[in-house]
Amino acid sequence: MPNPVKIALHGKVFNDEVKPHIKKVVDYLEASNTELIVSQLFAKKFKEAFPQYSNFDQFNKLQASDNVDYLISLGGDGTLLEAVNYVGELETPILGINTGRLGFLATTPKDKIDKALSDLLNKNYKIDSRALIHLETDSKVFGEKPFALNELAILKTDSSSMITVHTYVDGEYLNSYWADGLIVATPTGSTGYSLSCGGPIILPHSNNFVITPVSAHNLNVRPLIVSDQSVISFKIEGRSNKFLVSLDSKSHSVDSSIKMSVRKGDFKAKLITFDQLNYFDTLRQKLNWGLDLRN
Incomplete structure (x- = not known):
């Protein structure tokens, strides 16, 4: 049997x-x-x-x-x-x-x-295969689970002032986001936190990330769509030395010495439809x- x-x-x-x-x-x-x-x-x-x-x-x-x-x-x-x-x-x-x-x-x-x-x-x-986002750090912050289906978020701590997130795409300087935080979302995550911060809806298999600032100080800063073949890296500054990094429901406090970058994950989430x-x-x-x- x-x-x-x-x-x-x-x-x-x-x-x-x-x-x-x-x-x-x-x-x-x-x-x-x-x-x-x-x-x-x-x-x-x-x-x-x-x-x-x-x-x-x-x-x-x-x-x-x-x-x-x-x-x-x-x-x-x-x-x-x-x-x-x-x-x-x-x-x-x-x-x-x-x-x-x-x-x-x-x-x-x-x-x-x-x-x-x-x-x-x-x-x-049917199987709907969804791309994940993978976080690489120099301190293994998330252990064996450095991935997310929706997004990476870099956020100020609750009581601190705005932070500055210097952002690079494939090593090229993109922008310094002066904001409450920054989100890098997958197409799946584009209907989550990123959407609530004014980001666009991206169809699930579009092979993109969207970079969305959280309450940006400069009103002319807008969400940006980039290829998911890109590596996006960050340097963080702020009056407080502590920041919050989250991958979907997982979050950790880090300091400004951390080195972080995100890329497309090596495996996918397979959703049944x-x-x-x-x-x-x-x-x-x-x-x-x-x-x-x-x-």
Whole structure:
């Protein structure tokens, strides 16, 4: 007999409103004779909510030896970004079930859970490979996870004045951004933090980065799109010697002596999609395009 499909589950703390939807996922997978493995971060809440399903293995980062076929993210986009970190270079396909709010990445709605899981187990899906951004530093700030699906952000600390981020593209001086910070976003991340700072929406497979200042002091400074074949490097100055560097949901405090550069990652995030929804559908729905409140 073939081995059962092995599925990793990752989620966050959830409320009573979300619990029935997570139970639907677990019940369906159990009835389908799949093997489940649950992230350590999710395991405690999972055990409390579903004591009948307490006999499962846990993981902190997926290993090749785990032989996981899919990872299912139960939550919003933030949960899916964490799932990308669990998968890393294994490129295990990720299905995002949206029990959160916006859902640009976790696009499967709660009322389509049964259909999505059926299509998943019957291999009736497509893989949407998304480029990652990779951070290189001289101090290994992010350890074994120096990558992000959405963006790198260099930010001032909460109480400090503006910072200056001297920015170079392939070694050539670009600009000194006097601002609260600077974002380098992937096309996937162009609908996240970068968008809220006035950056453009970039289609997922455009092979670009967008450099977006955060609250720039000079009003004529605008977001800039560059090729993702470029290496973008930085030098940081400010009255405070401490700055915040983040890769999606991961963040660390650094000082101005750090050497940093970003480039396109060596591997990708593989998101599971279905025929009934495409990227333009998601844009229209999440951004309410075409809706007129006067009607």
